[in-house]
Every structure is written in structure tokens, then in C-alpha cells.
Amino acid sequence: MGRTSHQLSIGVDLHKTQFTVCGLKADGEILHEGIYPCTHEGYDAFASWIHEAQEKHGLSAVLAVEATGNARYFKNFMENEGFRGKIINTLKFKVVVESVNKTDKRDARVIATFLAKDFIPESHLCSQYEEDLRRLLKTRSQLVKTIVGLKNNIHGMMLSYGIVTKPSQFQSKKGRQQLRNELEAHTEFNVAAAGVLDCILKVLEDTSASLKEVEQELERYVEKDDAVAILRTIPGVGLVTSSTIRAWTADIDRFDRYKEYASYCGLVPYLKESNDVTYLGHITKRGPKELRTAMVQVVMGMLRMREKNPNWIFYQRYGYWKSTKGSGKAIVACARKMSRVIYCMLKNKEGFNPENMNPERNYSSERLSKVS
Known part of the structure; x- marks a missing residue:
């Protein structure tokens, strides 16, 4: 105005x-x-x-x-x-x-x-629904980090006694009891160490229970969200990733073009142009890092299902970029391409269509050999 x-x-x-x-x-x-x-x-x-x-x-x-x-x-x-x-x-x-x-x-x-003077650059303010969804996701993320830290603490403590532990031992009461038994059977058994182990395991059980409650609440919260339902049609995308994209994308209609959405994700390269010199640098990483991370997770999820549809153009692009630029840059490049796919899905309110990944539908064989 x-x-x-x-x-x-x-x-x-x-x-x-x-x-x-x-x-x-x-x-x-x-x-x-x-x-x-x-x-x-x-x-x-x-x-x-x-x-x-x-x-x-x-x-x-x-x-x-x-x-x-x-x-x-x-x-x-x-x-x-x-x-x-x-x-x-x-x-x-x-x-x-x-x-x-x-x-x-x-x-x-x-x-x-x-x-x-009307020189104020405005920032988008998400709705209360999206704010609460972000709060749920951040709480879940904090709980997951806490659980990982506790498990690493136990791994380190047990290793100091020469006992090698496995992640599967934390999943059941029987496995946790086995940890206690192995520590008590050790020749250098220490009562203080056993007390510390019991304390960490108790906190681990409580935190795991809280994580389960948060995930159940998240499932209920987005149960009627059409955008989340659309995003979950992408192969390899589950509740957390789809909810993260939904929460930090907010209203997709505020982006007129998919390039604006990719820029908002921070997945476009820096552009510096002077005289007749144009320089494209690393990705800007502007915008929500949660959204950018979610885009990468979408790519990783699809790559895990590569064997089911090895001829998709998505996998051919990834293979080309990996061979020329390395896996890291290839994943980021695919994340940018997926931001376009997600933009179109949300804009048109349509689920993932595997037919659009068919190379013969959109690309000639000559272009496939030189994907850029």
C-alpha cells in the first residue's frame, strides 16, 4: 500500500x-x-x-x-x-x-x-493452525534428539566397560534388562554405573512414551488436512515429512511461480552478475531450514524406493548428477526439482502421478543423455 x-x-x-x-x-x-x-x-x-x-x-x-x-x-x-x-x-x-x-x-x-515512506519489507505471517503444527513438529524433533543423546550416552558408558551394545537392545524391556545384566556380570561392576544406567533408561522410556504421544497428536491434527494427504502420495513420504512441508509452506498461492517457491526453500544458487560476468554460487539456504531439510528427505525417501521404478526420469537425473558432481550436490539438485513437483501438486491439488516420471512422456532420448 x-x-x-x-x-x-x-x-x-x-x-x-x-x-x-x-x-x-x-x-x-x-x-x-x-x-x-x-x-x-x-x-x-x-x-x-x-x-x-x-x-x-x-x-x-x-x-x-x-x-x-x-x-x-x-x-x-x-x-x-x-x-x-x-x-x-x-x-x-x-x-x-x-x-x-x-x-x-x-x-x-x-x-x-x-x-x-512505504519502504518497509514485509514478512509473511503464518496462520495459527500452521504455528501450532510447527510447534508439534519442533517438539517431536527435540524429543528425538533427546532420545538419540540418551542412547549414545549408554553406548559410550557400556563401551567403557568393554561391552558392545546394539540399537535393538533399547527397543524392548527384555533388551534393556539384558543391558543391566551384562553390566552387573562385568568383573569391574560398579554400583554407581548401574544407578546411572537405570536413571538413563527410565528417562529414555519416559521420553519415548512422550514421543509416541506427540506423534499420535500430530496424526490427529493433520487428519483432515488435504495438503498433507496430497504430499503423502509421494513415494517414500510419511507423516512427519509431509506435515513439515505443509507447516512451513503455508499458503502455496502466495507463490506465483515454482521458482519463487524454490527460492523460498533456499534451494536456488546465489547469482552475482557484473558487466558481462555471471557467477552462480552455492545454494542460498535462505528460508526455513526445516522446509529445506524436508525436501532433501523427500529425495532420500524416493531414492530408497529406486528399485521399484528404476526408469523414472528422477532417478536418471540423479544418476547423471551423481556421476558428474557427486552425491551431495546431486541430492540437493534433486531436492530443487522436487520442490517444483510439490509446488505443482499443491497448486493443482493433485496427488503424485507416476506417469509424469516417464522419460518418454516429457523428454527425448537425446536430452536424457545430457540431463542438466
């Missing part, structure tokens, strides 16, 4: 316990600067001032706030009061971060100034 003479531009420097504001008119006049607590009383007092300023000066308020942990709540609260809000893309707005004299008051004023 372009700037108007009737706009009240309000910059907000939002923190955990308080927020600093600066209200500017279109001519640059500062109407208000203040600090409010991050409480219902503070939000109400700030909203009351905006209502008074709009009525007194005949202005329409627009707020801009940097993306923080409580930016969603702040934006929703202000929009419920009838004010428009913008979330700042901090990756493209370095004026505040790189400021030499950095204070909350100055930051709020800078944000308001750029908002008044």
Missing part, C-alpha cells in the same frame, strides 16, 4: 516485557513517543492513544513491528482494534540492526520513518 497524507505511521520496537512506539504524520511530525508494558493494560493504553489520535487528527493508523516471538499476538491484538499491521522482514531491513547508536526509542523512530 502506498503512503498517503492521512496515514499515521507507527513504528514499534517490541520486546518481551515492554515495547517502545513512535507515531509519525506524513509530514514527519512526531505525534507520540512512549514506552508501554507488554500486558493487557499496556496494549489497551496504546490502542486508546491510537483511537484518540485518529479521531483528533483524522488519520488512519498503520503499525510496523519486527518479527519476534510475540509479534503475532501483538499484531492480532491491534488488528482486532481495527488497525493495520505489518511484520517487518528483518533479513531485508538492516537499518535497525546495523545502527551505530542503537536505542529502543531510535529504533521505533527509524521504523516509523521507513513506514511513512
